[in-house]
Amino acid sequence: MSTEKRYSLMTKHELEQEIANVKEKARKAEQLGYVNEFAVLERKAIMASCYLLNPKDYKPGTVYAISNDPGSYFKIDYLNGVFAWGYRLKGEKKLEALPIAMLDNRSEGGKQQ
Template sequence: MQQEKRYSQMTEHELRQEIAGLQEKARKAEQLGMVNEFAVLERKVQMARAYLANPEEYKPGEIYEIEGAPGEYFKIEYLNGVFAWGYRTKGDGKEEALPISMLKRLK
């Protein structure tokens, strides 16, 4: 049995192939009404995309819109790998981590 590679060990090409495969599985799960499976696959897509993003483009202290959640914003306190740690501006103030691929720069 072959052990799967971690996203951090994959090349850009492998990540793009993984994302395409996950998106296809997610599409099928959505068509079949498998809501939980769809959500898990969508989260995996976001994680794989995070490894294609450049962490240096995300700055602590800046506020970003959360992709897929219009009107919700996230302030980065610090970065750890491909995760931005901080809090939602309209949230309860609890620290959380989001993959950087979920953050969109404000215009």
């Protein structure tokens, strides 16, 4: 029985390989019309991508665009590991967590508020 290694214990190279493998599986699932499998694999790739980022680059009180969701923004209240906890702007103001890989951290992405 194969045991999977935790993303937090993988090297940068291992994470990059894992992301490539998962994205390839997701592409095949999408082509075959396996919508649920595609969604799970996409989320898995996002989670692996989080461990290539530095959570210290994401600041509480800052608003970030949400990747792959044009016009949606997220304001971070606090971070816990690779998850940013906060609120979507123009949303229900319900506390939620997003993986930091879903937040656009480019210079024009984050705005202090």
